[in-house]
Amino acid sequence: MRNQKVIIMIEIALLAALGFILDRIGFGMPQGGSVTFVLVPIILIAFRRGVVAGLITGLLIGLLQLATGNVYFAPLSFEIVIIQVFMDYFLAFMVAGFAGLFRSAYLKAYKNNHQGAMIRAVLLGSILAGVLRYIVHVLSGIFFFGEFAGDQNVILYSLVYNATYMSLVLVFAAFICTVLLVKAPRLVMPQSA
Secondary structure, eight states, rough: OHHHHHHHHHEEEEEHHHHHHHHHHSSSTTTSSESSSSSSHHHHHHHHHHHHHHHHHHHHHHHHHHHHHHOOOSSSOHHHHHHHHIIIOOOOOGGGGGGGGHHHHHHHHTTTTOHHHHHHHHHHHHHHHHHHHHHHHHHHHHHGGGGGGGTSSSHHHHHHHHHHHHHHHHHHHHHHHHHHHOOGGGGGGGOOO
8 A cells, every 4th residue: 555655656746747847848928828738747647546646746736837936927916926826836737637537437438448438538627627727827817917908808808818828728638638548548547556
């Protein structure tokens, strides 16, 4: 049992490091946000080990970004910036771990050799991860980046601005995870220690 916990911790650490690296490869938006493949490792660990592992992986990615200074701060007071950083760099990546809610459906479909149900489970998990992250970024945009909206409605501005990059992030993650988990399902089949 102890070996199993160590293996899980190592897998989480490795996928968090991979997520951090993948989040540095891509293109950024002018007022924050970027198109990267950061969701892929979070979704993979969530399907491999469940929601808690996905949440922890997302948290670690946020910690790595903060520790390396790879963050975009709102031009507000220190106390408010702490909340903004928590939302954009911890909560936004953590909620992607909820993709693991579709883990049991995926495993059941795999056991029954039902490829269509496997695809559906991965797509739904990926969509959930992307949509939850999008919601967090939209809320952060409304609360902390309203000055960029100018004369526009701040809610509409945040919805559209964050959709410009998060829609691509979601499509890339859903495609990559679906291909990986359908063609190489052993990626999410942990071996017992």
